[in-house]
Amino acid sequence: LAWWGAEARNKLYNQIADLYEQQNPHVTIVRETAGWDDYWIKTATQAASANLPDIPASVIDTLSEYAQRGTYLPLNQFVESGTIDTTGWPQAVLDGVTIDDKLYMMPTGTTINSIIVNADMVTDAGMEPPPFELTYDEYRDYVVELQSKLPEDVWATSDGALTWEHFQTWILQKGYQIANEDHTDVGFPRDVPIAFLTYWQELYDAGAVLPIDYTVQPRSDQWAESSLAAGQVAMTWQNSNQLKIFQQYTDGDLILIRNPTMPDGEHKYGEYLRPSGLSIAANTNHPEEAAKFINFFVNDPEAIKIFNNELGAMAPEHAAEVLKDIIHPKDKLVTEYFNTISATPELASKMPDPKGTPAVRSAFLRAAESVRYGTPIEEAVDTFMQEAADAYKEASA
Amino acid sequence: MMDGLAHKGRYSPWRRFWHKNKYAYLFLSPWLIGLLIWQAFPTVWSLYLSFTDYDLARANWVGPSNYTTMFTDDRRYMRSLSVTFRYVFLGVPLQLFISLMLALILNRKLPGIALFRGVFYLPSLMGGSVAIAIMWRRFFGIDGFFNILLERVGLQDGPAISWVSNPRYALYLLILLLVWQFGSPMIIFLAGLRQIPTDLYEAAAIDGAGSWSLFSRITLPLLTPIIFFNLIQQMISAFQAFTPAYIIGGGGGGSVGGPLDSMLFYTLYLYQKSFVEFRLGYASAMAWMLLIIIAVFTALLFTSSRYWVHYGDK
Numbered sequence: 001l002a003w004w005g006a007e008a009r010n011k012l013y014n015q016i017a018d019l020y021e022q023q024n025p026h027v028t029i030v031r032e033t034a035g036w037d038d039y040w041i042k043t044a045t046q047a048a049s050a051n052l053p054d055i056p057a058s059v060i061d062t063l064s065e066y067a068q069r070g071t072y073l074p075l076n077q078f079v080e081s082g083t084i085d086t087t088g089w090p091q092a093v094l095d096g097v098t099i100d101d102k103l104y105m106m107p108t109g110t111t112i113n114s115i116i117v118n119a120d121m122v123t124d125a126g127m128e129p130p131p132f133e134l135t136y137d138e139y140r141d142y143v144v145e146l147q148s149k150l151p152e153d154v155w156a157t158s159d160g161a162l163t164w165e166h167f168q169t170w171i172l173q174k175g176y177q178i179a180n181e182d183h184t185d186v187g188f189p190r191d192v193p194i195a196f197l198t199y200w201q202e203l204y205d206a207g208a209v210l211p212i213d214y215t216v217q218p219r220s221d222q223w224a225e226s227s228l229a230a231g232q233v234a235m236t237w238q239n240s241n242q243l244k245i246f247q248q249y250t251d252g253d254l255i256l257i258r259n260p261t262m263p264d265g266e267h268k269y270g271e272y273l274r275p276s277g278l279s280i281a282a283n284t285n286h287p288e289e290a291a292k293f294i295n296f297f298v299n300d301p302e303a304i305k306i307f308n309n310e311l312g313a314m315a316p317e318h319a320a321e322v323l324k325d326i327i328h329p330k331d332k333l334v335t336e337y338f339n340t341i342s343a344t345p346e347l348a349s350k351m352p353d354p355k356g357t358p359a360v361r362s363a364f365l366r367a368a369e370s371v372r373y374g375t376p377i378e379e380a381v382d383t384f385m386q387e388a389a390d391a392y393k394e395a396s397a
Numbered sequence: 398m399m400d401g402l403a404h405k406g407r408y409s410p411w412r413r414f415w416h417k418n419k420y421a422y423l424f425l426s427p428w429l430i431g432l433l434i435w436q437a438f439p440t441v442w443s444l445y446l447s448f449t450d451y452d453l454a455r456a457n458w459v460g461p462s463n464y465t466t467m468f469t470d471d472r473r474y475m476r477s478l479s480v481t482f483r484y485v486f487l488g489v490p491l492q493l494f495i496s497l498m499l500a501l502i503l504n505r506k507l508p509g510i511a512l513f514r515g516v517f518y519l520p521s522l523m524g525g526s527v528a529i530a531i532m533w534r535r536f537f538g539i540d541g542f543f544n545i546l547l548e549r550v551g552l553q554d555g556p557a558i559s560w561v562s563n564p565r566y567a568l569y570l571l572i573l574l575l576v577w578q579f580g581s582p583m584i585i586f587l588a589g590l591r592q593i594p595t596d597l598y599e600a601a602a603i604d605g606a607g608s609w610s611l612f613s614r615i616t617l618p619l620l621t622p623i624i625f626f627n628l629i630q631q632m633i634s635a636f637q638a639f640t641p642a643y644i645i646g647g648g649g650g651g652s653v654g655g656p657l658d659s660m661l662f663y664t665l666y667l668y669q670k671s672f673v674e675f676r677l678g679y680a681s682a683m684a685w686m687l688l689i690i691i692a693v694f695t696a697l698l699f700t701s702s703r704y705w706v707h708y709g710d711k
Contacts, residue, residue, distance in 0.1 A: 040672065041672050044453075044671070044672050044675065047453055048453055048677065065675060066453075068454070069452065069453040069454035069675070070453075070454050071453060071454075211556070212656075213539050213556075213557070213558050213559040213562065213563060214539055214559070216559065216562040216655070216656045217538055217539050217559045217561075217562055218534050218538070218561060218562060218644075218645055218646070356674075358673050358674055359673070359674045362653075362669070362673065366657070366658065369656050369657065370657055373564060373656065373657055391674075394676070395452075397450070
């Protein structure tokens with residue numbers, strides 16, 4: 001069993017593993033842990049040498065990278081044999097981690113892209129907190145008005161153009177996918193990123209967006225040193241499960257609103273679920289035992305109580321009942337947010353990121369950044385489209 | 398006599414070699430086996446991988462195409478080369494110049510000089526470390542000490558900028574960080590200065606040499622082997638620099654290399670290719686190319702050393 005995380009999270013994983021060992025004395029769980037970056041370096045090298053731990057923690061961002069390279073074991077056989085019980089699991093959650101018709105992860109928590117708003121800061125500026133749902137036009141008007149009421153050196157919003165999840169949402173709303181069907185090329189035309197960057201350029205030029213020098217400012221702690229915690233922005237484009245952590249470092253009550261809606265788009269809504277969870281390594285010698293432990297982790301009420309939405313909303317229906325008395329108030333908001341979004345009927349569905357996507361992501365962020373430093377949008381987008389097409393072509397060759 | 402030769406001829410040279418050296422190799426074996434398994438084998442393997450498109454799942458032979466792609470079809474690679482070259486060829490000479498100057502000062506016999514030597518060495522103990530990289534970016538960050546200083550002195554015009562992450566200045570701050578780690582070449586220079594026999598200075602002084610000619614005719618020529626050594630040492634380590642750019646340039650939009658790839662060191666791009674994009678075949682080729690680049694520059698230095706390095710015995 002291996003996972004990423006810091007001290008507080010390690011304790012939760014250890015408690016669950018201890019509990020399982022207690023109930024199954026014939027099983028000993030060897031544990032490995034590391035911070036996020038180191039965890040993925042370690043995982044990459046372990047995968048390269050077919051040396052992965054039996055149960056590596058996995059995340060949607062890199063799921064295809066590993067699954068399509070044959071390093072994770074498909075879990076379908078365990079679901080069919082009943083070793084892993086998926087009763088009461090929303091189909092949308094399982095679909096999100098199914099690649100080429102195979103299930104590769106049991107999610108331990110699901111997060112969704114959202115906007116975290118410092119409600120008190122907005123009220124202090126003399127405005128109502130934004131409603132849960134705004135169109136892109138309404139969002140722009142709101143942000144610009146808010147900016148005019150904020151004190152100096154405070155901005156209405158963080159830079160959404162430099163938020164990869166937001167760009168993906170925009171692509172979905174326009175009716176496209178990140179890649180084409182067979183993953184050999186990007187799945188959207190160039191006017192999609194152009195429209196996206198133009199929308200944000202307008203907000204940036206209006207002075208309502210955190211200036212680039214602040215955005216690229218390196219931070220050692222992405223929460224404690226965030227511009228939200230520093231009181232430099234009134235809202236930030238972030239994943240919903242981070243709400244509780246941001247709240248710890250931020251003065252003022254934080255709330256969640258969804259990404260702006262696109263009534264004239266192909267899909268009005270475009271948020272997507274981003275599960276983290278546990279997978280089984282293809283090189284394991286104990287697939288059956290590994291599957292049993294995963295089932296325990298994601299379904300057992302005691303285990304759910306211990307993990308308590310650590311990585312975002314927990315999926316099985318009975319989780320809500322189990323957690324009802326011990327859930328953190330901010331996590332309650334996160335769970336409600338999860339329920340609302342995943343139950344939205346007009347929500348666009350998103351293909352899991354195919355192999356090559358990390359390179360596309362990095363190309364996009366560099367392009368968006370270069371726009372902030374004065375590169376014309378069209379030029380930046382041309383570079384991005386080229387690099388992204390190359391990345392998918394290379395990965396699928 | 399004849400007998401002895403005939404006797405020897407019955408064994409193959411290999412067996413003779415083995416007979417003579419077997420105990421030596423036996424005792425060497427723990428280290429030797431380790432070397433083969435942990436160093437030689439991976440090295441050869443990575444050379445093989447550099448000719449494949451290895452990405453964990455596949456490893457098809459692609460010939461030298463990884464090597465040609467670098468120079469023909471990878472703008473970021475060329476970018477990383479240019480960043481690294483600027484870092485090495487601006488940073489290292491500056492660093493050596495500063496450390497030589499300080500060594501000359503600290504070589505004087507002044508009260509408390511030992512303490513100063515220790516203090517001046519401190520930055521090098523920490524320079525390559527994560528903590529210093531973090532401190533550095535705090536210092537030159539947008540709300541960092543440097544900006545506050547500028548404001549106090551009244552030199553700040555226009556909106557505050559984050560020096561560490563502004564594409565125009567970021568690389569120069571990394572060079573400054575390198576220069577600031579002058580300690581270890583400085584110590585080596587100091588040791589070199591101590592080696593110069595004092596009677597040379599005395600003799601020259603009697604002949605009426607001024608302090609400039611003492612320096613340029615005695616100190617500098619006799620120090621050239623040390624300068625040469627430091628140059629090679631620092632050049633190689635600068636080519637391989639990773640931590641400062643990784644820590645300082647790691648912010649921004651979530652991609653390595655800092656804004657507009659202004660801090661995209663060679664090693665950083667290598668890291669991106671291998672652990673973010675999993676293009677391990679390509680990354681292996683990059684690693685071998687770095688080895689070749691370093692080897693070429695080291696060879697150039699060695700060739701040139703004939704013309705400017707003076708060893709005392711010649």
